[in-house]
Amino acid sequence: MNCKKCAAIMEDYLENNLPSEILIEVHQHLDSCDQCKIFFNTYRLTVTLSRKMQEPCCVAPDMMERLKAFLFERLNTEK
């Protein structure tokens, strides 16, 4: 395992998609390479922050009523 390969498989690592023998190699590499450890920590946290920093948004009840009214009007004109 080298630094370039370690970075390239980060997505599979975060998804738990790596076979156990590769996983061991990644862990061994991260234990011995400070730069990759920093890269891994900040890469993983970027993914976490992307999710955490988005405000959850859902359709408010009045918006849902507008949507239904709009769609059923369209549905009736299509008939």
Next chain:
Amino acid sequence: MVKSKKVISDATLVQRIKLGDSTSLEEIVRRYSDKVYSLAYHLTRDTSAAEEIMQEVFVTLISKISSLEKNSYFATWLYRVTTNASYGFLRKEKKFTDKAHVEHIEDEQTLSYDWSSLPDDILLSEESSTILHKAIDSLPETMRAVVVMKDVEGLKNEEIAQAMDLSIPAVKSRLHRGRLILRQALSDYYSKYAQPEGGSA
């Protein structure tokens, strides 16, 4: 004894909508309106646009559902329609920015500052949230859609690939490059909190 209500699959609902069943349409709207609105909002970051896009998406559903060959692909088809409508809005508003910097992003591990150990009040501050949002908004359209679908909406790579008509390696590649750009933006911002080496004595 309470009987458990059997959940009707999307594919069955879609089949019924094709036959003109408005109750099934209502159920699909109930199931997917939040998802469509959320994706449209996170791509456009505009609540009015997201509502308009959501209406447009469900109108497209009514008018084009008969052309959907595989009913089981309904959800990813809906995400595709949502993404395309959002692109349409962003193009009209000219909200896609310069992509040149994307070409220079490499898998570089020359970073010397580990900002992952910063306290939450810095990591989750309003300012860093603004930095991250700006960085997402600066991504080229396909990369932006892939990052939002995966890291914000939590879709699987397979679903994104189907929705975006990309191969799974292409999804992974755009996701990785997009994340590198976001990480770089955050690293630049958080670097102001780095302690100079040996400076704390």
